[in-house]
Amino acid sequence: MRDFSDISWPAADFSRVPYAVFGDLDIFEREQERVFRGPVWCYLCLETEVSKPGDFKTVFVGDRSVVVNRALDGSLYAFLNRCAHRGSTLVRENGGNRKDHTCIYHHWSYDLNGKLIGVPFQRGINGQGGMPSTFHKAQHGLKMLRVSSYRGVVFGTFSDHVEPLEDFLGAPMLAFFDRMFAKPVEVLGYARQRMPSNWKAYFENLTDPYHAGLLHQFQTTFGLFRQTQKGGTIMDDLRRHQIQYAHLDSDDLATVETAYRGTGVYNASLRLQDPSIVEYRTEEGDAGQAIYMMSLFPSVMFQRLSNSLATRQIRPRNPDEFDLYWTFFGYADDDPAMREMRLRQVNLVGPAGLISMEDGESGVEVQRAIRRERHDHSVIEMGGVGDIVDQDHTVTEVPIRGFWRYYCQLMGFGPGKPQG
Numbered sequence: 273m274r275d276f277s278d279i280s281w282p283a284a285d286f287s288r289v290p291y292a293v294f295g296d297l298d299i300f301e302r303e304q305e306r307v308f309r310g311p312v313w314c315y316l317c318l319e320t321e322v323s324k325p326g327d328f329k330t331v332f333v334g335d336r337s338v339v340v341n342r343a344l345d346g347s348l349y350a351f352l353n354r355c356a357h358r359g360s361t362l363v364r365e366n367g368g369n370r371k372d373h374t375c376i377y378h379h380w381s382y383d384l385n386g387k388l389i390g391v392p393f394q395r396g397i398n399g400q401g402g403m404p405s406t407f408h409k410a411q412h413g414l415k416m417l418r419v420s421s422y423r424g425v426v427f428g429t430f431s432d433h434v435e436p437l438e439d440f441l442g443a444p445m446l447a448f449f450d451r452m453f454a455k456p457v458e459v460l461g462y463a464r465q466r467m468p469s470n471w472k473a474y475f476e477n478l479t480d481p482y483h484a485g486l487l488h489q490f491q492t493t494f495g496l497f498r499q500t501q502k503g504g505t506i507m508d509d510l511r512r513h514q515i516q517y518a519h520l521d522s523d524d525l526a527t528v529e530t531a532y533r534g535t536g537v538y539n540a541s542l543r544l545q546d547p548s549i550v551e552y553r554t555e556e557g558d559a560g561q562a563i564y565m566m567s568l569f570p571s572v573m574f575q576r577l578s579n580s581l582a583t584r585q586i587r588p589r590n591p592d593e594f595d596l597y598w599t600f601f602g603y604a605d606d607d608p609a610m611r612e613m614r615l616r617q618v619n620l621v622g623p624a625g626l627i628s629m630e631d632g633e634s635g636v637e638v639q640r641a642i643r644r645e646r647h648d649h650s651v652i653e654m655g656g657v658g659d660i661v662d663q664d665h666t667v668t669e670v671p672i673r674g675f676w677r678y679y680c681q682l683m684g685f686g687p688g689k690p691q692g
Contacts, residue, residue: 285660288651295644297591299591308588311682312431313440314570315585319348321459325344330367339353340419349419351414355377356413371384380392423449444515458604463622473638475570475675482655485500486499486535490627492537497666500532501522503517505668507671512678520552553613569678581614598622
């Protein structure tokens with residue numbers, strides 16, 4: 273086992289994080305084993321993406337390709353995208369519909385439940401060759417994940433020991449799903465971007481309300497999010513999942529100008545030629561929360577940014593690179609005006625989004641500066657140190673420490689532990 277004793281966690285409250293965890297290949301491999309293939313439920317897709325029998329979608333859990341499909345009886349299955357014969361990639365398409373899956377290499381085929389159903393020349397040809405009599409197809413199915421769904425959102429796990437999905441999510445997150453997925457959704461489109469930084473730098477960003485009103489001048493200037501607005505963070509009992517929210521029009525311009533004076537972030541002189549991109553239409557139950565976002569450990573965010581609805585899934589590739597996969601959606605009963613609004617507001621986020629473009633760049637700048645550091649640490653103290661508790665404001669980094677605490681629990685890292 274690799275010895276990580278040179279990587280220190282000096283603060284018991286996780287307010288000091290070693291830069292070494294962002295660039296170490298051995299740590300990355302340990303993450304794949306203990307986090308992504310550990311006792312967690314990872315987001316796979318929306319049920320509407322595999323709505324009909326035979327529908328399938330290729331996704332990722334950590335750096336492993338996984339196929340989700342709906343069987344002929346309507347059940348959902350997920351399996352590692354790897355043929356049980358010689359390890360070839362089994363499904364090469366991003367999605368589609370079929371009654372079975374056949375490997376292009378030697379044409380071993382599997383049903384939608386992951387069972388091996390066909391082996392060419394299993395009995396040989398003219399009495400020659402073939403598989404031995406000890407070979408039984410039932411023993412050579414695909415490596416399956418456990419699958420569970422809540423409110424039409426599909427999760428999978430490699431673990432036999434993780435708690436049921438509802439317990440893993442916890443009451444605040446279930447309430448979020450009850451609200452966001454109260455009615456059927458339809459997918460509006462996808463986006464994908466490759467980030468030259470460590471996946472954890474981006475997850476830090478997702479759980480960091482402190483940056484949101486500083487890095488993003490667009491949303492600060494035009495009022496989508498400011499540190500002066502009413503907002504906060506709600507966490508689950510283990511502080512691994514988080515909901516961040518902010519209330520539109522809950523501040524006044526005098527307060528904004530005073531708070532942001534000298535920062536260069538807020539610029540009241542700027543105007544939009546097309547202000548419709550920041551229009552906000554109240555939806556049932558949102559209580560004026562134009563920012564309402566949930567980050568689920570270890571790799572997904574569900575967002576409402578104004579009226580833009582989306583998931584963002586992190587797909588790690590190596591210590592210095594990950595893919596970010598966006599799924600944009602609306603409700604099946606949206607009227608034409610709302611559907612047009614959601615599509616227009618896609619421009620706020622995604623790879624070239626007026627807001628989220630900076631999030632990608634910030635991770636790049638972090639990775640560039642720290643990737644070879646092993647002995648220095650970040651300072652995560654905004655909002656105070658000590659206990660990791662829910663926040664009733666957004667001038668804080670406390671939620672980030674919740675992510676690191678649970679990460680270390682799974683990885684076997686942390687203050688006072690032998691880092692072996």
